[in-house]
Amino acid sequence: MRKTDLSGASCPVARSLGEIGDWWSLLIVRDALAGMTRFSEFQRSLGCAKNILSARLAKLVENGVLTTGPASDGSAYTEYRLTRKGKALRVPLVALRQWGEDNLFTPDEERLGLVDRRDGLPVAHLDMRAHDGRVLGPDDVEVRSFGG
Missing domain, CATH: 1.10.10.10 (Winged helix-like DNA-binding domain superfamily/Winged helix DNA-binding domain)
Incomplete structure (x- = not known):
């Protein structure tokens, strides 16, 4: 192929x-x-x-x-x-990691986690946000053509 x-x-x-x-x-x-x-x-x-x-x-x-x-x-x-x-690929990899944590592991299953170096606490989930800061869900967005 x-x-x-x-x-x-x-x-x-x-x-x-x-x-x-x-x-x-x-x-x-x-x-x-x-x-x-x-x-x-x-x-x-x-x-x-x-x-x-x-x-x-x-x-x-x-x-x-x-x-x-x-x-x-x-x-x-x-x-x-x-x-x-x-x-700059860290952010997309964090999003992929968080998707995997949410969808591919059972709650009690051991896994590697991402933590803040300063305090050792887990990194918050990434959000998709509108231009005004509103959190957007998967059904709140659509693909459109720009430029050209």
Whole structure:
């Protein structure tokens, strides 16, 4: 199956998925947000084949989500660091995490949680808000064409 180029799609969701790629790429970004920088760290965390990880990392670098540079400890290793564009993926990943917490776990099931570094308390659920600050539900929005 050949991958479709979504870079010209009018739908931001389609373009985003075309840019980020597949679930391996999102898990790489998740791990980078958690502080991982080295190929070996990503491989150990994800357990994927080296060729798959290498291809995904290269694509994330090509698309400006990650950048490469020398290891901060002065060793010969290369480190992968999130760009501003990559760091901006934290919010969509938090939304995906919260959707998973709400829909894919039983209340008593153990899971990893996201907490505020300052006080260690769970992060509040993200809300979709109108221009005036009102909280919007799933049925309160629709897709319309802009610009052009």
